[in-house]
Amino acid sequence: MFRPQIKVCDCTIRDGGLMNDSHFPKEMVRHVFSCLARSGVDIIELGYRNSRTMFDPAKFGLWRFTDDDLIREVTDGVEFAGKIAVMQDAHKAFAEDLAPADQSPVSLVRVATYVHDIDKAIHLANTAVEKGYEATINVMSISHAIERELDEALQQIEEETKVSAVYIVDSFGNLYSEDVDFYVDKFRRYLKSCELGIHCHNPQQLAFANTIQGIIRNVNWLDGTLYGLGRGAGNCPIELLMSFLKNPKFNIAPLLEAIGKEIIPLQKDIFWGYSIPYMLSGVLNIHPKEAMRIMALPDSDPEKVDYVSLFHRLGDV
């Protein structure tokens, strides 16, 4: 039995871009998009729509900016019944980088924000809605949020926006199922006019499980990525999520095709998935950047497996 209100959003190119500075070849993105479209996924987030004034285009790939023309190039001719999304970081993006929605292949703008940037996020989301897009606000680093500030931010979102969904984003993969319950209850208390979403990271191997916990608590907007590709240990693997959801419109075979052909080869150069450095980031509730540095060391470097020193070093937070 499935819940028709559930919407699955694939973030492979967007969150995966945090592992390679958004350098994906266009042909790869076109194939991934085509596979995702055939899988029946509801939303495909193709990258960030962040500002070239905040990220150097000489360093970052096209999917950090994800212009409308670029999207057309990789999606034209591919049948897709769902929505194409881009993400804007509240502190690194500008409203003027969105064309009116009727001139754009994008129909959903997801605004990622820290609690302390909520006013910027509301401005971006409201501009997107005024321009004809659907919008969401995705509250990042939830495990670092100061509760009083979070409460106020949620109240503001309810009063000042018309977003379709507000996401709980467990950026550091620190939440256990009881924490998911806590945040879902809190978000629902303030947010009466929109859906809730959940976006999980995997340092403690709980991204899929916490997404299920969200489903149990009536969260309907769910994020995943192919083979979990994403920052640090990565995200909820969308192939697991779609296998769990019983909606007959979903088909995991095209996801497996994309993983075998496009995602597995990336493992030569980037290192996501479960590992002790990422695990420690999750347990200790810290950003995975130091863990990412360690994961990128050559196998011959003894620091790479000196987990005890890393644990003691990261433990002083």
Added chain:
Amino acid sequence: MFRPQIKVCDCTIRDGGLMNDSHFPKEMVRHVFSCLARSGVDIIELGYRNSRTMFDPAKFGLWRFTDDDLIREVTDGVEFAGKIAVMQDAHKAFAEDLAPADQSPVSLVRVATYVHDIDKAIHLANTAVEKGYEATINVMSISHAIERELDEALQQIEEETKVSAVYIVDSFGNLYSEDVDFYVDKFRRYLKSCELGIHCHNPQQLAFANTIQGIIRNVNWLDGTLYGLGRGAGNCPIELLMSFLKNPKFNIAPLLEAIGKEIIPLQKDIFWGYSIPYMLSGVLNIHPKEAMRIMALPDSDPEKVDYVSLFHRLGDV
């Protein structure tokens, strides 16, 4: 806040032995044992006590038989406050292979059984208890159990044994949290005189989450392995489990030492952890042996990432 009744059992050498025919060097096991002992773990399962008439000693390593003398060799001189365990497979072990408990370094015998071998398991467990050991019965492949037979087996265990705990064993990693709830409730309904245990596998990245779900439902005997080493996708990583449990007697630093020095190097030869072949085994509720064959193929073999064909082939069950 922690629950003092909880007992954590490490199965690294036992379940990990299913990936290398139990061929671990003695020095490696001695170091692993010493790290586990320092971590404060309650039970260390050092291998199978199966019969040399059922496994060819020319093919299988010492930890498939785990004689008392072998255990003494790797544990003598190491301070350990917990219990040493061995596992006996109901259909591959004999009661006469246990010495009287007061002549053995082992104090716990864990009997693994399919539902249809429950009479053999009860015989083994009862013999172990008569000889002075504690015993558990671990009901394997729970996701394949026929419910009427399972009910009868649980009733028999309650009436005919004095085991300390009965385990729910999700051999195929097929259970979701709602299934854990279902089996815990069922086991508890029949088993009034012993603790419940849970042993999870990880093809769907749910081993740790389902162990937490067991904890929430008052399961007190919990299995894990270092870095999840175990059959197929492996087990609940004990370093995650101990980080979750707040008992101050636990210390994960020695676990990290063992993982860095002894477990990571095994990845050169054996392939556990999340992968699409294992994931499909879990989703389709089948034994991981075909997935294990595929994971052992060389990277150059195109079959290794032809996940779509594998999915269609495994789907006919």
